[in-house]
Amino acid sequence: MSVDRRSIHLPDAREAPEPEVEHRSAREVLAQARVLVDPALRAAVDTLPDSMRHLAGYHFGWWDEHGAPVQADAGKAIRPALALLAAEAVGAAPADALPAAVAVELVHNFTLLHDDVMDGDHTRRHRPTAWSVFGLGPAILAGDALLTLAFDVLAAGGGLPDNRVVARVLSAAVLAVQDGQAADLAFERRAEVGLAECVRMAEGKTGALLGCATALGAHYGGATPVRVDHLRSFGERLGLAFQLTDDLLGIWGDPVSTGKPVYSDLENRKKSLPVVAAMATDTPAAHELRGLYRRDTLSAADLVHAADLIDHAGGRAWTRARADELLTEARAHLLAAHPVPRAAAELTALADLAVRRDH
Template identity: 70%
Template sequence: MTDLDVSLDHRSAREVLDWSRAGLDPALRSAVDRLPDSMRAVAGYHFGWWDEDGRPTGADAGKAIRPALVLLGAQAVGGAADAALPAAVAVELVHNFSLLHDDVMDGDTTRRHRPTAWHVFGVNPAILAGDALLTLALDVLAGSGHPRAQQAIRVLSGAVQRLLDGQSADLAFEERTEVRPAECVRMAECKTGALLGASCALGALYGGGRPDQVEHLRSFGDRVGLAFQFVDDLLGIWGDPEVTGKPVYSDLQNRKKSLPVVAALASNTPAAHELHTLYHREEPLTQADLARAADLIEASGARAWSRGRAEDLLTKAEEHLHAATPTARAAHELTAIARLATQRDY
């Protein structure tokens, strides 16, 4: 048993994330060190390890929820967390590939309270660094020596394809006047749910889980991921910049067709009609316009609807977790992580 598997019962979600991060970081840094120097410089900046000149920093590297799900998924089926460490590294690489590209596509200039990588190094270097992280993720799985590595590569590749499909839909929505809520939910299932579901499935695979356990844990992660996106979209409107690292009303400023926005526009309420007019103006929205848009979304009932959907999805996720017959401690800790991800203060 390694240090990664030595832990106390009934850890809080924060303690689990700290444990996961402590095990993940050395392996993640080792993997990134294999990149060409040009890619490594951008990736290390994005991860918060150093500044644009390569000087070490203590910047926020994110919560690493997905790697924690991998490690707990392995323990849930009776396996060892350290056996799943390559899969944890792989999902964190894929997640950050998507963030590097998302920041470029969305034009975001701030992430985790720092300038985004493309804003510092340029668009093309950031895109190439994201591509490098994606290929590195598959290489980490292929080189893990695990008997189910080939199956794991297919699981992760399938999740990436779904993620890209979701991102494509998200971009297409910005060019459309009307988007149906069901379309927006499907986009979020792909863009966010797919990788969280794959994280849980990969953990179960590397932990030696049965096929039914792998699928139930994947379904658990899928639903937690969709619930996470509902909450994240609320944070994109009402989140505290000190917590989110992004400006207040950032999603409204970018006129994103996020889940609460689409639900509000489809509500056929007086607030929906005013929001439609406001959201489709040609001129930039002022701070007063943005505040008014947020008020209209709340008045339409979309804020409460989003919160309710997140709660319903969490309940369904826990049903799949129970069906996977997990070990008691892992079940407790997976539930704690799910609740942390879906009950953030917004």
């Protein structure tokens, strides 16, 4: 369970001076996390049965549909980078948390494979989605295989007196992600969704796994329970802010940068946070938006108009402001964990990039 901000004093991240320490940029952190994690990730995927291995390798951007090597976009690696930095933040070497980094990356990609099936998306990371190339059944099975493999990586990783602790941290996060995804799907069938329940959905769907990444990294780094909880809370709040940004990009993002079709969330009638925040207002734009969302189909002009209505009703501004508030809360929990200064600076830089990214 995460530390409740109301029950313990947290430093004010807006007023706390940031120490001047040499550190890598966020993009350097992500690139070097890939260098450390990818060999172990590939080695884990290589243990899968050939049918699932082939599809997984395609999804990760390592091979084309025929199994020939390619260098496609493999994702941002934010979750494994958080696990590695959390270990470093409590005084350990990043490599100590390698099993955690690989496990959360496997779980994340399990969710992506299944999300693409459930949403019917045809594009992921500028390529056809795995299910659209290999079929629905194989994509679902490959996702299941990645989830199973994540727990196998933790079981085999060593470095802890009791691997059951980290297995339960991961399983709790997976259940929260699945609960959040179930709520997301249910929202699509409902005309009205409250903002509070939409926030809870996003906390599970995205916040739980980022909190899991930082908690696992702290566990592998040998942190005390209090430091683990603060780093988990840092990741959870960052995760929710990350989802808020993702929802903005799902409406206003440039397809060239995001790798997803323009207005894809609106076309799928997603009750994303900007949409629900806009609909929660008593404005003419909100009333018109509700009417658009009840239509059976939306034309290209309707999608453009829906995006404008969300903006005019205040959904875009609320989402941006809430993401910034969560970033401030995340920084406060990071400071409360008394992190190593260099790792703290890099976690802060990574959080800033995650929340203010364009893809």
